Amino acid sequence: MRDYFTAAREFDYASAASSTLAGDLDALNACVECCDRHAQPGRVALLWEGRNGERAEWTFAALKDAASRFANLLQARGVGPGDCVSGMLPRTPELLITILGTWRAGAVYQPLFTAFGPKAIEHRVRSAGSKLVVTDLANRAKFDEVADAPPVLTVGDDFQTELERQPEHFEAVMRKASDPFLLMFTSGTTGLAKPLAVPLKAIVAFVSYMREAVDLRAEDRFWNLADPGWAYGLYYAVTGPLAMGHATLFYEGGFSVESTCRIIRDYGISNLAGSPTAYRLLLAGKGEVEAAIKGQLRAVSSAGEPLTPEVIRWFAEGLGCVIHDHYGQTELGMVLCNHHALQHPVRLGAAGFAMPGHRVVVLDEQQRELAVGQPGILALDMPRSPLFWFPGYQGLETRAFVGDYYLSGDTVELNADGSISFVGRADDVITTSGYRVGPFDVESALIEHPAVIEAAVVGKPDPERTELVKAFVVLHAGHAADAELAEGLQQYVRQRLSAHAYPREIEFVAELPKTPSGKIQRFLLRNQEIAKTQEAAAH
Structure with a gap:
């Protein structure tokens, strides 16, 4: 295991980009990075289980073919490079085909969580200027209540048939590293959810997190519980693992202790990511969980809010595996972690250390860097954070940019060992x-x-x-x-x-x-x- 401090000190952006990307910073396509380059015969990209127990495996080669056909379908409907496609689909193969096909066409994918109602949908598709929405039969009626809704493509029984009518080849559209491939929305306290474009260069940061913090290895079976309708799922259940050529798992059913244990056991999951809420529910059923999966998990990652010491202890003692806290935002990806793949002190309750390629600091109200033990605002030193990719909110003033710093709005405290502990949110989210x-x-x-x-x-x-x-x-x-x-x-x-x-x-x-x-x-x-x-x- 590499030493964290050495990895952070020796981080080199050019080396990270060249070891991560097949393309270069002037010619990138997210579908090529997350699909084409790994399309060797038989290499599995997606393990899927449906609500009623249906199962399927999709190879990178099969996804490349489907994404090419979907890109042709988009082109036929007038969607071109830089245009936005919104997707409101459950965790199905069609969701992944929609994402990859959108990227292949050089377009921008914008996620819509399936629980959203018409008001939340309307704000997002209007702000995004979406040229097309892809949804399923269960969610189609919501768009009838959306004023001036863009055209809607509904995934039904004939979706695959419609894809097969399209030409099987579509040359991936190359874009620059600064061009967007995702359009996310992040909740705020003083207005509606704000749009932010994620540039292609962020793929380097996403893969860095998968390697260093999640410690995703070739021999792992990986499952991220997060829904791709949200940042943690889209960044790290789709983009990150697929860019590494690693299979991801989609489970369409709802969360339960029983189903989670069954999937971990049936699919041989060794590397798990999710939220503290899920882990607290597993702890509540610890007898059942320990009997089902004790000793099977190697590494578990948690994001969304701080873990409680009780959960950390139970994973170590009851399940025989390490669970680590990670911190991030939609605007940043994950930037503060207890790293599974890097050796460093682990302080109970601390969010961890800055991801290599980021300089995370604690500031007072005058943007002065604070010493150990003084609570302040977590901030990114942008000029000294080569993996920092956030370009600002689209069409809006970004007040979080102050001088050389991005201010997260979260209150933290620097510890003597260099780790940072989360104190609370300075906003009302x-x-x-x-x-x-x-x-x-x-x-x-x-x-x-x-x-x-x-x-x-x-x-x-x-x-x-x-x-x-x-x-x-x-x-x-x-x-x-x-x-x-x-x-x-x-x-x-x-x-x-x-x-x-x-x-x-x-x-x-x-x-x-x-x-x-x-x-x-x-x-x-x-x-x-x-x-x-x-x-x-x-x-």
Whole structure:
């Protein structure tokens, strides 16, 4: 195992790029990097299991053929290089064909999580300027409620037939390293989700994470539990492993302790990635889990929020494997990790050390770098971080860029050994079951209900989900603040926005706390919920 400090000190971008990419920085195509270059006979790219137990294996060669046909289909529909294609599909082979085919055509893939409702969809496809949406029969009706929706291609029983009608060859369109291949949206506190384009050069950073932090080896069977509708799944269940020529696994069914254990056992999973929420649920069923998979996992990676010491200890003692914390953002990918493949001290509760190729620092409010033990804002020193790829929010001012630094908005603390510990979020974004939820999105959906005047949404501490989405609602006169209306508001938001973002608790109030300028002071409501939780725990 290599020494972390040596790897960080000796990192060379040119060497990293040449060892990662088949193309060069002036001529890249993500489908070539993630598919064509690995299309040797019999080399498996995807292991898939459907909701009803159906199974299939797709080779890189088969995906290359399907992606070529899909690229021809896109071209026939007027989609060209730089255009955006939105995909709203479950974890199926058709999802991977859509992604790879979009890339092959030189176009940009924009993910839509399948739980999104029409409001969340409309904002994203409008902001992206999507030329086409690809979805399935289960989600097709949502687009009937999207104003000025782009053309929709529905994956049904004849999807494969339609692909087979297309020519079997499509020459991959080469793009520059600075050109986008993904368009992501990240939740914020003061507005709707913000678009950010991910350039092709980010593939180098994604593979670096897979190698150094995840320690993905040729002999591993790898499974990332994250949905490709989100950054961690799209970056590290699709792009990263496939760019390495490694098979990934898609399980279309929902999460359960039983199904997770069965898949780990049946597919011989040795390297696992996911969120702390999933790992806490496994811990809750530890007797069943230990009996099913103890000794099978070699390396487990966690992202989304900090792991609790109890989970870390149980993985080591109950399952006989190491689980490590990793930290990142949609804007950054993973940049702070306890690395499985690099030797360094591991401090319980610390997010870890900067990924080689990044310089992570702790700043005060005047952007001065802080010493050990002083909490401040986690920041990236951009000129000294050759793997930093974030170009800023598309069409919007990026206030996170201050001088040479990108400010993450998260509060951290530098430890004496050089590792960094996560303290908390400086913003109001809610982390619930591994998902990041912007309160503004939920508030906007609530305010559209005819009974609601105002709403404020915060995260309430919760031992299973990290936080629950809680809404404080001010009603118009004539509406009863009762359980029936609360349930109606929950369902309204769930249908309009998404299944993970609706408020699980609603409290009706006469007014909301505000600043003199009229801004809602969410932190007062959040602190109130923290105090209530602590008081309840004390009793």
